[in-house]
Amino acid sequence: MLREVTAVRYVTPLREGGSMPGLVEADDHRLYALKWSGAAQGRKALVAEVLAGRIGQALGLPVPELVRVDLDPVLARSEPEQQIQEQMRASGGVNVGLAFLSGAFNFDPLCFQVDPETAARVLWFDALIGNVDRSWRNPNLLVAAGRLHLIDHGASLIFHHHWAGAAGWIRRPYDAGDHALRRFAGDLAAVDAELAAQVTPELLAGAADAIPEEFLLDEPGFEHPRAVRDAYVAQLLARLAGPRDWLPVLPHDESEATA
Numbered sequence: 001m002l003r004e005v006t007a008v009r010y011v012t013p014l015r016e017g018g019s020m021p022g023l024v025e026a027d028d029h030r031l032y033a034l035k036w037s038g039a040a041q042g043r044k045a046l047v048a049e050v051l052a053g054r055i056g057q058a059l060g061l062p063v064p065e066l067v068r069v070d071l072d073p074v075l076a077r078s079e080p081e082q083q084i085q086e087q088m089r090a091s092g093g094v095n096v097g098l099a100f101l102s103g104a105f106n107f108d109p110l111c112f113q114v115d116p117e118t119a120a121r122v123l124w125f126d127a128l129i130g131n132v133d134r135s136w137r138n139p140n141l142l143v144a145a146g147r148l149h150l151i152d153h154g155a156s157l158i159f160h161h162h163w164a165g166a167a168g169w170i171r172r173p174y175d176a177g178d179h180a181l182r183r184f185a186g187d188l189a190a191v192d193a194e195l196a197a198q199v200t201p202e203l204l205a206g207a208a209d210a211i212p213e214e215f216l217l218d219e220p221g222f223e224h225p226r227a228v229r230d231a232y233v234a235q236l237l238a239r240l241a242g243p244r245d246w247l248p249v250l251p252h253d254e255s256e257a258t259a
């Protein structure tokens, strides 16, 4: 389950994102980057945000806290821009918030070093969830107080846009060609051996249980939200159990293998 908060104040849009998340204050007096349920990306992006984010957290990766944010769309009245206001009005009810990292700046691979093990862990995680949004152009990595943080997992787990073809995703290779941490990443095979063992059915079930029920209602082809949660778990377990077609081979691994 996600911790639940209620938005009490809308501060400003976070303009760098395509979906324009909002900076909101909640009734726990903390600030959150709020991902709108009424955004064009739809509720599937929020499902991926929660499921992938919770898997990342369970693996010890630095994903900020995720919360369930209840929003009264009346808060939209302080937003002057009509397009954003409409998005807020369409987002009454349940949304997803990410603990706001104050003073954070976007990761720049030319200015910030990442150690090989951390980089390999992040890359392995992105390969598992099929995250297309970690390129050097748009890394969705923030640096706050000298520490790296992972945000924005809404464009991962894309098999859920077409469940009928989900089996085809299980071995689909992850293209790490543009990955922001590619040039830092160390031994992926070692990280695979360690992390794959940690992604147990229990870990995945716990992450799937954190998805707000509202996002799983009326999913075509599924009788009940429980069945959708189980399908996410089965899908990821199958990827982990099968051959590593999905895990990229980095150039330095290849040169070591042929040396």
Ligand SMILES: Nc1ncnc2c1ncn2[C@@H]1O[C@H](COP(=O)(O)OP(=O)(O)OP(=O)(O)O)[C@@H](O)[C@H]1O
Residues within 6 Å of the ligand: 014, 015, 016, 017, 018, 019, 020, 021, 033, 064, 098, 099, 100, 101, 102, 104, 106, 133, 138, 140, 142, 151, 152, 154
């Ligand atoms: N937890 C956070 N703390 C601080 N800043 C954040 C946080 N979450 C998001 N931001 C800021 O807002 C921007 C947009 O957020 P995010 O990447 O989640 O949105 P998006 O619309 O999905 O982005 P994209 O354009 O990659 O699709 C980030 O690049 C970052 O600058």
Ligand SMILES: [Mg+2]
Residues within 6 Å of the ligand: 017, 018, 140, 152
């Ligand atoms: Mg982003």
